[in-house]
Amino acid sequence: MAASGAPLVLLAAGGTGGHLFPAEALATVLNQRGIVVDLATDRRGAYFKFPARTVHLIPSATLRARNPFALARTSTLLAVGTAKAWKLLGRIKPNAVVGFGGYPTVPPLLAASWRGIPTLLHEQNGVMGRANRLLASRVTAIATGFRTLKNFNRHWQSKITFTGNPIRPQVVAAAAIPYAAPAGGDFRLLVFGGSQGAHVMAEIVPAAIERLGNDLRARLSIVQQVRPEDTEVVYATYARLGVQSETAPFFPDLPVRMAAAHLVISRSGASTVAELSAIGRPAILVPLPHALDQDQFANAGVLEAAGGAIRVEQRNFTPENLAAEITALSNDPARLAHMAQAAKSAGTIDAADRLADLVLKVARN
Numbered sequence: 001m002a003a004s005g006a007p008l009v010l011l012a013a014g015g016t017g018g019h020l021f022p023a024e025a026l027a028t029v030l031n032q033r034g035i036v037v038d039l040a041t042d043r044r045g046a047y048f049k050f051p052a053r054t055v056h057l058i059p060s061a062t063l064r065a066r067n068p069f070a071l072a073r074t075s076t077l078l079a080v081g082t083a084k085a086w087k088l089l090g091r092i093k094p095n096a097v098v099g100f101g102g103y104p105t106v107p108p109l110l111a112a113s114w115r116g117i118p119t120l121l122h123e124q125n126g127v128m129g130r131a132n133r134l135l136a137s138r139v140t141a142i143a144t145g146f147r148t149l150k151n152f153n154r155h156w157q158s159k160i161t162f163t164g165n166p167i168r169p170q171v172v173a174a175a176a177i178p179y180a181a182p183a184g185g186d187f188r189l190l191v192f193g194g195s196q197g198a199h200v201m202a203e204i205v206p207a208a209i210e211r212l213g214n215d216l217r218a219r220l221s222i223v224q225q226v227r228p229e230d231t232e233v234v235y236a237t238y239a240r241l242g243v244q245s246e247t248a249p250f251f252p253d254l255p256v257r258m259a260a261a262h263l264v265i266s267r268s269g270a271s272t273v274a275e276l277s278a279i280g281r282p283a284i285l286v287p288l289p290h291a292l293d294q295d296q297f298a299n300a301g302v303l304e305a306a307g308g309a310i311r312v313e314q315r316n317f318t319p320e321n322l323a324a325e326i327t328a329l330s331n332d333p334a335r336l337a338h339m340a341q342a343a344k345s346a347g348t349i350d351a352a353d354r355l356a357d358l359v360l361k362v363a364r365n
Contacts, residue, residue: 002036002053002092009035009359010094011052012109014102015044017194021271022124022145023100025166025352026359027051033356038092040085042104058085058107081107089115096120096363099139103131113138118362122355124165124270126298128152141362143355145270146302151293163355164348165274174255175278175349179340181333182262187216189326190261192225192254194269200286200314202230205265206237207319208326216330217243223257225249255279262336263329265322268300268311274351276303280344282336283309284325286317308343 002008009030013019020041027037028051039045039052046057059081085107089097097112098120099105105121112119119139123132127150136142136156145165152160167175182188193201205224209217222245226234231247238245251257258264259279266272268285276283285303287296303309310325329336348354 006034006036007095007360007363008038008092009363010038010040010056010089010092010097010108010112011100012040012058012097012105013045013100014104015042015046015048016102018124018269018271019100019102019105020045020048020050021168022122022166022274022352023098024048024050025168026098026122026355028169029166029352029356030359033360035360038094040088040104040108045104056088058088058104078103078106082110085111086114089117096359098122098359099132099135100124101129101132106131106134109135109139118365120359120362122163122166123149124274125293125295126150126270126302127293127295129293129295140365141358143358145274145351146299148302150298161358163358164351165270166352166355167271167274167278167349168255170253170255171275171278172349174259175280175344175347177259177279179280179337179344181337181340182219182330183333185219186221187219187330188260188262189220189222189265190224190257190263191222191265192251192267192272194267194272194288198267198286198288199227199230200317201265202226202234204317204319204322206234206241208322209243210237210241211319211323212327216327217241219330220244222246223251223261225251263326268296268303268309270295270299273299273303274347277306277308277343277347278349280308280340280347282329282339282343284322285309285311286314287311289314303343303346306342306346308339308346 011023013023037052038054040056040058096118099109120141122143124145126146142159143163226247264283268287285300300311304311
């Protein structure tokens, strides 16, 4: 419990937007309810502006390599992190510990389970990740971002509660903006590739735009997230084609830009899919290939099944195919409007409140 006497909840999340954004949304709601929030994360998360009383850096590493020396180093880091987390929990005495996935959540959740502190996992993806599978048998409860969850043990079923994926206040505000299908005027395209960008978008999208008819290109307005090393080439291509464009490595107001778009082309991380469905925008989703858990493929499949997106595997994400999809969608505003409505029907605007309710229930038990 915090020194103020208010309950304290420790959130644990890996240092990427996919883990930190839903944790941020929960922290905002908990703070509004008078709950003190601390964050345990890795070094990447230290640079994220997070609404927590204190940010604690806990050593961790991802179990990837089969090399015995690399495995030994990773195991050592996780052991050191768990020891540090054990001491931290003894000092701050949280009422509950909530993990959002990624190996940086393993030390705090493991230490909390050993100390008998109530624990909760939130799985953002449509398939349970390796770190969460490692912890699932030890935690008190499991919250899910999707109604269906692949790759989990049936013995965990009694622990599972669907809450949806918490979305940030900026997304909730953007969700109030209705979708207006293009009616022969500007056609606004938003392109991004997750918090770190995606080189494939810089390769394929400009080449696809070059293959569009002149009339459609004249209507286009493109906002595209571009890695710094790709900026010059992408900008030069759009300038040569006479296409109105804005490019940047990062857009802090991405939810607003998402709401303004007629069509989104992006990866299909859990936060992206949650925000697309909350705001209700049609999308072409290109899952990150070769992922061990194929989580983005599962996420995109959920939105595609709802009718709100077109899932395209990266091997089929070619300039020719993309140009054909953009042309067909731009000529069919009724289909775009239907996709937007279908995407919104799959959204969960109140997920952060639902998750906060579950956290407090777990903390009281």
